Amino acid sequence: MKTTAVIMAGGRGERFWPKSRNSRPKQFLSLTKDGETMIQKTVKRLLPLVDMEDIFVVTNSAYTGLVCDQLPGIPKENILAEPCARNTAPCIAFASAIIQKKYGDAVMLVLPSDHLIGYEDLYINTLKKAISVGLEGENLATIGITPDYPETGYGYINFGSETSAVESDAYKVERFVEKPDLETAKEYLASGKYLWNSGMFVWKASSILANLERFMPDIYEGALKIGASYGTESFNETLVKEFTAFRSESVDFGIMEKADNIYTIPGSFGWDDVGNWLAVERINETDSDNNYIEGNVISIGTQRATVCGGKRLVAVVGVEDIIIVDTDDAVLICSKNNTQDVKKVIAQLNQQGCTDLV
Amino acid sequence: MKTTAVIMAGGRGERFWPKSRNSRPKQFLSLTKDGETMIQKTVKRLLPLVDMEDIFVVTNSAYTGLVCDQLPGIPKENILAEPCARNTAPCIAFASAIIQKKYGDAVMLVLPSDHLIGYEDLYINTLKKAISVGLEGENLATIGITPDYPETGYGYINFGSETSAVESDAYKVERFVEKPDLETAKEYLASGKYLWNSGMFVWKASSILANLERFMPDIYEGALKIGASYGTESFNETLVKEFTAFRSESVDFGIMEKADNIYTIPGSFGWDDVGNWLAVERINETDSDNNYIEGNVISIGTQRATVCGGKRLVAVVGVEDIIIVDTDDAVLICSKNNTQDVKKVIAQLNQQGCTDLV
Numbered sequence: 001m002k003t004t005a006v007i008m009a010g011g012r013g014e015r016f017w018p019k020s021r022n023s024r025p026k027q028f029l030s031l032t033k034d035g036e037t038m039i040q041k042t043v044k045r046l047l048p049l050v051d052m053e054d055i056f057v058v059t060n061s062a063y064t065g066l067v068c069d070q071l072p073g074i075p076k077e078n079i080l081a082e083p084c085a086r087n088t089a090p091c092i093a094f095a096s097a098i099i100q101k102k103y104g105d106a107v108m109l110v111l112p113s114d115h116l117i118g119y120e121d122l123y124i125n126t127l128k129k130a131i132s133v134g135l136e137g138e139n140l141a142t143i144g145i146t147p148d149y150p151e152t153g154y155g156y157i158n159f160g161s162e163t164s165a166v167e168s169d170a171y172k173v174e175r176f177v178e179k180p181d182l183e184t185a186k187e188y189l190a191s192g193k194y195l196w197n198s199g200m201f202v203w204k205a206s207s208i209l210a211n212l213e214r215f216m217p218d219i220y221e222g223a224l225k226i227g228a229s230y231g232t233e234s235f236n237e238t239l240v241k242e243f244t245a246f247r248s249e250s251v252d253f254g255i256m257e258k259a260d261n262i263y264t265i266p267g268s269f270g271w272d273d274v275g276n277w278l279a280v281e282r283i284n285e286t287d288s289d290n291n292y293i294e295g296n297v298i299s300i301g302t303q304r305a306t307v308c309g310g311k312r313l314v315a316v317v318g319v320e321d322i323i324i325v326d327t328d329d330a331v332l333i334c335s336k337n338n339t340q341d342v343k344k345v346i347a348q349l350n351q352q353g354c355t356d357l358v
Numbered sequence: 359m360k361t362t363a364v365i366m367a368g369g370r371g372e373r374f375w376p377k378s379r380n381s382r383p384k385q386f387l388s389l390t391k392d393g394e395t396m397i398q399k400t401v402k403r404l405l406p407l408v409d410m411e412d413i414f415v416v417t418n419s420a421y422t423g424l425v426c427d428q429l430p431g432i433p434k435e436n437i438l439a440e441p442c443a444r445n446t447a448p449c450i451a452f453a454s455a456i457i458q459k460k461y462g463d464a465v466m467l468v469l470p471s472d473h474l475i476g477y478e479d480l481y482i483n484t485l486k487k488a489i490s491v492g493l494e495g496e497n498l499a500t501i502g503i504t505p506d507y508p509e510t511g512y513g514y515i516n517f518g519s520e521t522s523a524v525e526s527d528a529y530k531v532e533r534f535v536e537k538p539d540l541e542t543a544k545e546y547l548a549s550g551k552y553l554w555n556s557g558m559f560v561w562k563a564s565s566i567l568a569n570l571e572r573f574m575p576d577i578y579e580g581a582l583k584i585g586a587s588y589g590t591e592s593f594n595e596t597l598v599k600e601f602t603a604f605r606s607e608s609v610d611f612g613i614m615e616k617a618d619n620i621y622t623i624p625g626s627f628g629w630d631d632v633g634n635w636l637a638v639e640r641i642n643e644t645d646s647d648n649n650y651i652e653g654n655v656i657s658i659g660t661q662r663a664t665v666c667g668g669k670r671l672v673a674v675v676g677v678e679d680i681i682i683v684d685t686d687d688a689v690l691i692c693s694k695n696n697t698q699d700v701k702k703v704i705a706q707l708n709q710q711g712c713t714d715l716v
Contacts, residue, residue, distance in 0.1 A: 018673065300702045313688040313715055315376070315703045318696025319680065330671040331689055338676025344658045345673045357671055 001204070002106040003131060005050045006095040007340075009039055009059040009067065009113035010082055012344050015276040018330040019308070027113040028066045031280055033294060037070050038274065047122045049127055050109065056080055057113070059282045070215065077231075083240045088199075089254040090246040093212050094218045094268040096238075097227030099205045108208065108253075109132055110201040116283050118270020126267040130202035132298055133170045133263050138210055141166075141170065142256065143203040144264040145271045150185030153275065155197040155252065156263050158188075164263045168272025173262040176252055195266055197252070211259045219246050274341040277323045280306050295326070304336070330357055359462040359562070361489060362427040363408045364453040365419040367397055367425065367441055367471035372701050373634040376688040377666070380716055386424045386622065389638055391652060395428055396472045397633065403478045403571040407485055408467065414456065415471070416449045435589075441598045446557075448604040451570050451577045453595075458563045465489055466566070468491055468609075469560040474641050484625040488560035491528045491621050496568055499528065499560040502553025502622040506586045508543030511633060513555040513610065515622050516546075517518020522621045531620040534610055553624055555610070555629075569617045577604055577612075614624030634697040635681045638664050653684070662694070688715055 013026025018025045027039040036044070043055060052073045059067055061081035068079065080095055092110055097158040099106050099353025109127060117123045130141040144157045156177045163171035178196060180188060188194035201208075206337060212220040223240035229238035256262060272283055282303075293299055301318045308325035323339065325332045349358050371384025379383045385397040394402070401413060417425055419439035426437065438453055449467055457464050465483060475481045488499040502515045514535045522528035534555060538546060544551035558624045559566075570578040580600035587596035614620060630641055639650040639662075647662055653667025659676045668684035681697065683690045692700060707715050 014374075018671075298703050298706050300699050300706075301696060312686070313376075313712070315688060315690045315692075315700075317690065317699045317703060318693035319691055320693075322677065322691070324691055326689065328670070330673060331684065332673045332675065333677055333682055333691055334673075334678070335676035335678075338659060342657050342673075345656050346657075347673060348656050349671075354671070355379045 001135065002054060002103050003050050003055040003109065004056060004099055004103070004106045005046050005109040005111060006053065006092070006099070007039065007042055007057045007111055007113045007130055008088060008091055008165075009057050009063065010085055011112075011114060013114065014346050015339065016296070017342050017346055018327045018332050018357070019325055022355075023062070024066065025063070025114075027069060028063065028276070032116075032284055036110075039067070039068055041116065042111065042113050043071055043074070043125065045117055046109070046111075048124050049131075053078070054106075056095055057115075058082060058095050060085060072148070081239075085248070086243065086246045087248045088241060088251040089212075089216060089249040090223075092201075092208060092251050093223035093246075094226055094243065095215070096205045096208050097223040098230050100209060101230045102225040103205070105206045108201075108203060108205055110203075112199050112273075114274060115198070116270075116272040116274055116279075118272070120269070122269035123271075126265055126269060127202065129167050129169050130200075130265045133164045133167045133265065134202040134204060134207070136164065136166045138207040139164070139203065140207060140211065140256065140259055140262045140263055142173070142264050143198050143200040144266045145198050146266050146289055147189055147194070147196050147270040150182060150184050150189050151196065152179055152182055154273075155179055156185075156188050156194040157197050158191075158194050158196065159264050159266075167263075167265070167310065168261040170265045170330050173256075176257050183287060184340055195264060196271075198253075198267070198271060199255075201251070208255070209326070211255050215258050216249070216254050219249075222246060269336050276342070277306060277334065278336060278339055280308070304337075315318060359465065360412060360461050361408050361459055362412040362414065362461070362464045363381075363404050363467040363469060364395065364450070364457075365397065365400055365413065365415045365469055365471045366449055367415050367421065368443055369470075369472060371472065372626050373697065374702050375700050375704055376683055376685045376715070380713075381420070382424065383421070383472075384632070386421065386428060389632060390642055391476075394476070397425070398428055399474065400469065400471050401429055401432070403445055403481065404467070404469075406482050407489075411436070415452055416440060417471075420445060439597075441601050441607070442656050444601065444604045445606045446609040447570075447574060447607040448577055448581075448601060449580035450559075450566060450609050451604075452584055452601065453561045453576070454566050455571070455581040455590050458567060459585040459588045461563070463562055463564045464560050465492055466559075466561055466563055468561075468593060470557050470631075472632060473556070474628075474630045474637075476630070478627070480488045480627035481625070481629075483586075484623055484627060485560065487525050487527050490708055491522045491525045491566070491607065491623065492560040492562060494524050496523065496565040496619055497522070497561065498565060498569065498614065498620045499559040499619055500531070500620065500622050501556050501560075501625045503556050504551070504624050504626040505547055505554050508538075508540060509554065510537055510540055510543050511687075512631070513537055514543075515555050516552050517622050517624075518551075525623070528621040528623045530681070531614075531622050534615050546555060553622060554629075556625070556629060557610075559609070559614075566613070569613050573616050574607070574612050576680050577607075580604060603653070623676040635664060635683065636694060636697055638681075664694075 013020040058080040133141040158174040159171035162172040229235045297309040307324045321336045322335045417437040458558040478644040491499040516532040517529035587593045655667040679694045681692045
């Protein structure tokens with residue numbers, strides 16, 4: 001059976017403002033010195049496993065131009081343009097229906113577009129295990145990341161002792177849990193039975209569609225209509241009509257927390273969700289003062305700083321534990337302890353009607 | 359006898375980079391919200407005491423255009439353009455010779471162009487006392503600032519008990535001392551006999567010229583030649599020839615540390631030398647989080663910060679004790695503890711040949 005990939009690339013990525021904007025969210029940015037964007041890396045690392053022509057990108061219709069520019073090898077008809085944002089369940093239903101229409105059935109690797117992987121061979125190996133699990137019956141496989149520390153910003157996957165019949169490294173999922181508090185996260189780690197929910201899924205199109213029919217029948221019906229019109233003149237009309245009618249729902253809440261036959265494959269391959277500006281020093285090399293500095297920057301006596309220079313000179317003197325990001329029309333100076341407050345800047349800009357800066 | 363003022367405006371003011379540049383030093387900047395530049399304020403506060411036509415500005419020839427623009431009321435012939443920088447002794451000799459030529463003799467208030475005064479009435483009152491002292495014999499009067507704290511960045515004036523015959527608030531100067539270490543500065547304050555050297559002097563042209571003749575005869579001779587040519591066709595030629603031949607010397611070292619009949623008038627009129635970016639929060643009102651913020655700035659959870667925005671948006675999140683200055687081609691982010699290192703940025707720019715940014 002054909003192996004396809006569905007790259008989910010509709011996100012906004014406010015936490016990388018001012019580099020990320022409504023018009024260019026995180027997955028279309030390069031946050032590493034090699035200049036490759038997040039989505040380019042996502043596609044490139046899949047190529048040992050999936051042919052370019054079998055890679056689908058689901059994104060907002062506003063970003064199809066960016067996808068075309070950054071991924072010229074992806075066939076145009078594989079760029080699935082959502083007319084509006086409806087979270088992951090409608091996104092996956094849309095892609096599943098298209099893949100069913102195009103291939104009859106196929107394995108789908110459903111993957112975020114804006115994560116980084118340090119050890120790509122280990123990643124591919126983990127995906128292969130997930131594929132063998134996903135090929136069996138109506139199994140839904142998900143990659144769980146072996147935690148390094150009690151992170152409170154991720155959801156967790158609680159797994160049991162039972163393993164898949166076809167793959168001894170795949171464990172039956174007991175439940176999905178939301179972001180825990182620190183105490184709970186510590187208990188999760190101590191138990192040895194919890195993994196980080198990476199948002200990576202592997203299943204057959206027929207399996208996820210069967211589960212959609214069972215748990216989200218309205219979205220299933222709409223997705224089938226979209227799939228039926230794929231390749232016809234009425235496709236865009238059908239897509240807009242059906243997709244905009246979908247309710248916003250995550251696949252975790254809509255399907256994964258309810259379905260049977262869910263297996264998780266624990267992975268440890270240098271995964272980083274690159275969640276905010278703090279990630280940049282993790283995913284890049286730093287200097288002897290623990291600074292990550294790129295671009296037009298003069299740094300004097302600075303420590304543990306992340307400085308992304310733009311066209312103008314950025315002079316940084318004697319500061320510590322700070323993030324500085326320069327762009328043509330805005331510069332951010334943010335304490336490392338307050339990266340979550342970057343979204344407050346965006347809220348204020350929206351409030352002030354400065355939408356060109358958002 | 360006519361009272362004149364000589365505003366010394368040749369300085370570079372590197373410590374206000376990136377707002378100050380070689381092409382626009384500190385005295386030509388506004389560092390207060392009212393938009394007035396330092397030199398405009400300097401002239402304006404003198405007007406109760408000195409007629410506009412009796413105010414002279416000595417500056418580098420590169421800045422005469424700035425002086426004309428910012429002080430249109432000053433007669434063009436009162437803008438004395440130094441062909442090169444030679445410190446305060448040649449500057450004062452030049453101005454004294456011109457004033458002697460123009461007025462025969464006159465009182466000269468010799469003043470920096472880049473200081474701020476909070477209590478202008480008290481300032482004028484102090485200057486009046488200095489004038490009465492300077493009118494007597496060959497007295498050289500200097501304004502000493504009553505210290506608030508043991509500052510180690512200023513020179514000090516040590517005065518004795520003897521007062522001037524004409525003014526009981528003017529004390530005979532014992533000696534001028536260089537910038538002390540903290541221990542010494544504390545001793546100075548405890549003694550009650552030391553004032554900050556403000557670099558403000560009051561004397562007759564004839565008095566300072568007599569002292570120049572005695573202690574710096576070469577500069578005296580050159581200055582007389584410049585004075586003699588003032589108003590003639592050969593003025594510029596004489597000025598360039600004589601002035602460039604002067605050695606660089608401060609009036610403190612060249613005259614004040616050697617001359618007799620020096621009196622200091624203690625002043626307390628909210629003087630601020632506006633020595634570096636730390637001054638901006640002192641000379642402006644701050645908000646309830648002790649921030650001074652001007653321009654295009656969004657601030658979230660920021661404390662004790664000085665943020666001077668430019669054309670672009672500056673977003674400041676969660677930072678403390680920091681100075682941020684945005685300009686069109688450079689932005690400075692500097693810890694309040696490291697303002698002295700701004701000059702290292704300039705040194706590095708010069709080294710890299712980025713002279714357009716200096």
